[in-house]
Amino acid sequence: MFAFSDRIKTLQPSAIREILKFTSYPDVISFAGGNPAPEAFPVDKIKAIMNEIMDKDPITALQYSVSEGYTPLRDWIKGDLNKKGIFNWSRDDLIITAGAQQCMEMTAKVLCNEGETIICEEPSFIGSLNSFRSYNSKLVGVPMDDEGIDPEKLEQALKDNPRTAFIYLIPNFQNPTGRTMSFERRKQVLALAYKYKTHIIEDNPYGDLRFSGDDVPAIRTMDTEGRVIYAGTFSKTVAPGLRVGYMCAEKSIIAKATCALQVSTVHTSILSQMIVHRFVTEYDFNEHLEGLRKIYGHKCDLMLTNLKLKMPQSIKFTEPDGGLFIWGTLPDGDMDYFVKKAIDRKVAIVTGKAFLVDERKPTLSFRLNYSTPTDAQIESGVDTLADVAKSIYKA
Ligand SMILES: Cc1ncc(COP(=O)(O)O)c(C=O)c1O
Numbered sequence: 001m002f003a004f005s006d007r008i009k010t011l012q013p014s015a016i017r018e019i020l021k022f023t024s025y026p027d028v029i030s031f032a033g034g035n036p037a038p039e040a041f042p043v044d045k046i047k048a049i050m051n052e053i054m055d056k057d058p059i060t061a062l063q064y065s066v067s068e069g070y071t072p073l074r075d076w077i078k079g080d081l082n083k084k085g086i087f088n089w090s091r092d093d094l095i096i097t098a099g100a101q102q103c104m105e106m107t108a109k110v111l112c113n114e115g116e117t118i119i120c121e122e123p124s125f126i127g128s129l130n131s132f133r134s135y136n137s138k139l140v141g142v143p144m145d146d147e148g149i150d151p152e153k154l155e156q157a158l159k160d161n162p163r164t165a166f167i168y169l170i171p172n173f174q175n176p177t178g179r180t181m182s183f184e185r186r187k188q189v190l191a192l193a194y195k196y197k198t199h200i201i202e203d204n205p206y207g208d209l210r211f212s213g214d215d216v217p218a219i220r221t222m223d224t225e226g227r228v229i230y231a232g233t234f235s236k237t238v239a240p241g242l243r244v245g246y247m248c249a250e251k252s253i254i255a256k257a258t259c260a261l262q263v264s265t266v267h268t269s270i271l272s273q274m275i276v277h278r279f280v281t282e283y284d285f286n287e288h289l290e291g292l293r294k295i296y297g298h299k300c301d302l303m304l305t306n307l308k309l310k311m312p313q314s315i316k317f318t319e320p321d322g323g324l325f326i327w328g329t330l331p332d333g334d335m336d337y338f339v340k341k342a343i344d345r346k347v348a349i350v351t352g353k354a355f356l357v358d359e360r361k362p363t364l365s366f367r368l369n370y371s372t373p374t375d376a377q378i379e380s381g382v383d384t385l386a387d388v389a390k391s392i393y394k395a
Pocket of ligand 1: 034098099100101102125127128170175203205232233234235240244245
């Protein structure tokens with residue numbers, strides 16, 4: 001009825017949000033979400049911090065603030081990134097955002113003209129894909145293998161799309177596949193970004209949630225040309241409701257991102273930033289992260305053990321070293337039918353289609369989340385999925 005803008009009229013609500021509506025029914029076991037575990041929230045500490053802020057520094061927390069972010073938090077993040085080998089040359093190469101999601105949206109706004117290309121791993125995180133879609137970019141998905149995005153196909157995509165604004169990557173425990181990009185692959189991808197003079201967004205919301213294997217250096221640690229834009233967040237390590245993330249990039253990009261943030265939200269909630277800053281400095285943040293790794297490592301192991309034991313062998317699963325997701329792949333057949341059968345039996349999973357650039361393409365994959373269900377729900381949900389699977393696949 002109304003004439004919506006070109007940038008928004010074809011944008012659809014996320015398929016996952018639609019599934020999540022259904023999963024709010026109490027008798028449904030949901031492997032469809034992507035939220036942190038309820039037991040992972042440091043509720044008492046945040047309550048104490050909020051009281052302390054209101055007692056000691058209420059006006060700073062309630063007043064307008066600067067767009068670049070709360071200086072003590074920016075300094076803490078820079079120290080944390082330095083420890084991980086991500087060196088910053090000045091305070092001007094970091095801005096605090098309302099979660100990592102805003103980094104994707106702002107980068108598209110800052111670097112991508114209408115009709116220009118954004119290359120991503122396929123499958124990829126739907127929230128970012130929708131951000132890119134909202135700028136009328138041309139999205140090009142490049143397939144992955146166990147080591148990450150396929151470098152030959154990436155190079156072909158870069159040749160085919162000379163107006164590529166940037167390559168969007170989630171190198172650690174990727175959403176939705178749970179895969180981690182190998183060090184070799186990270187070097188290759190960076191070399192391609194240099195060769196074709198484009199940028200990379202390195203989205204790393206799960207990097208601190210590694211529960212097995214060794215850390216792999218971030219792509220940004222190797223970047224000498226300032227081509228990598230690094231997106232971080234406290235959503236998975238403190239609380240997503242606080243909406244605090246950050247973008248670390250070459251300072252001219254941050255300067256433009258600051259203009260973009262100023263015109264949309266003025267600044268990220270200063271109260272949230274002060275809460276995060278006090279949480280990471282007044283308590284033992286490493287101990288907190290260790291606790292999270294224990295929770296997710298345990299749940300991932302429980303789900304994988306059950307899947308391997310109960311599901312037909314022909315259905316394959318990734319084995320993540322961190323993060324929140326396992327990716328399953330059927331040998332053949334109809335993914336929509338499998339998802340529907342599971343939902344009929346009150347277990348919600350997400351079809352792999354939701355993570356594709358073109359959602360009409362067929363897929364045999366699906367995403368499982370292990371962070372939100374309880375141990376008992378993981379066991380009985382996998383029992384049900386196995387029943388459904390065995391009714392379709394013999395072995
Ligand atoms: C890969 C990826 N990037 C970004 C986000 C968004 O995180 P935030 O809450 O920091 O905006 C998510 C959330 O699930 C994610 O999985």
